Amino acid sequence: MTPLTLGFMPLTDCVPLVVAKHLGFFEKWGLDVTLCRQNSWATLRDKLHANLIDGAHMLAPMPFASALGLGGQAVDVVTPFVLSRQGNGITLSNHVFEECVGKHTAGIEYSLPLPASRLARLIDDRAQIGKKLTFATVFPYSCHFYQLRSWLAQYHIPIDAVNVIVVPPSKMVDAMKRGDIDGFCVGSPWNAQAVRSGIGVTAVTSCDIWPAMPEKVLGLKRTWGEENEASVVALIGALREACAWLVPLPNRFEAARMLSDKAYLDTQLDVLTPSLLGSCLTQVGQNPRSVPLYNLFGQENGTHDNCPSISQGEWVLNQMISAGHVKEDVRSQSFIASVFREDIYHCAVNAQTMHPKSEEISV
């Protein structure tokens, strides 16, 4: 057994790691994995850079940020595996939502997902009195920030028409409750938590903004991967099995139970389960929205959904460039291919076809 330590943030989309651990997929592939819960993306990143953890559940833009030295020293971090797609949502405070749709209208006329055009008037009204709406996201180099930007841009609202601040996911709901923020873009289960607490309305999900783009990836240091090739193959093997196990809907509730454990999310099932079952809670007293692909972990229809393809890497990097986080001249196929390592993924999958197929594992 090879001992490995993987860092994760307590969010629904760390579930492939939790499933691989609990259902013995890591063990089957010869890995003795310790999952180590982290409190911030920055410290998770520093620990990966400093070899204190071997791999990490990372925001898809983070390996690019590491490679380019954004917010720290430049360290070659690569991803050979996409852990999840979608899973984020934008929640508006009740007050702002009511302003958007007109609160006193009987049988309010609106449908979800809410177009950002509904916000435009509010933003203008605030601007008249020298104010701005404040939105929170979880990290500067995050899909959340870029999705918020894209959502607003669909109606030509520039991101600087609103204030954007960073708030840790676990503090989003409190920050909204206190009135510090008017809206946020965050991953599951925090949108559902805001709705259950009766303080916000989930207006739009990441599926409505960017369908099927990578959300979390497995991040490894390039040098570590080169020195531990067998472990990389085993990690990819175990995680592919975990992601495949997560495809049938009946397994999703079991996954929610594993996640609710103290060691992981330490959260109640009524908040954790909906997104995993394709249900987006919208507002207290309203029916949830059906969003079948809310949390996507891959391999649906037998396609290589966990493959970090260069085209998807390019999509992520383009978001960083258009937000002004990365300079235009960084964009090159060779740079993207040096971070989104579909070659490692394919090599591992090919190596796995040699591996004897194991018996089914049950919960």
Add this chain to the structure above:
Amino acid sequence: MAFDSCLQVLLIEKDAEKAQKMINALDPEKYSVTHLSSGSAVFLRLVEEYQPDLILMDVESPDRDIVESLSVMSAANPKPVVMFSQNEDTDTINSLVKSGVSAYIVGDVDPTRVRTIIEIALARFDEHQQLKNELASTQQQLTKQKTVEQAKIWLMETKGLTEKEAYSLLRKNAMDMSQTIEHVAKNILSVATMLDM
């Protein structure tokens, strides 16, 4: 002002006892400490208002991402950050320090050590900022030279000018239009791109 030499420190710590220990370790004559039990929007406002010289926090604080975002997403200038940690051994800390974090304070808070670490962190931060600024200005200078160089080449090739004549033409235009040579060169290049299409 009387307190000009006093260092403004913003301490983020939710555990009141730990925070007090840290405050006690800092000489009040030299450090003026503002304590916050948690981050979020209030915190950002404080950073902008007080412009602290230093932020002091636990490496395991969830608020670390807020601090991290300051230099990217807010108007506030980057601040040196000193992080303390009680769980990590010295090797761990050394590797984290190498990975770019300003400084770490390990184990129990010892007043003399805290002061030394803070002083080193500030010095390192200044040095780092200076290097960063130098790099940025060098890069800017290089881009400027490259633009002028390209515009000169274009003029030489299309107008049959010598290098000297091309440069004089750029300079004359810049003076006539009260613009920088770089600006004129940029305009020429954008026209050139259009014509070459």
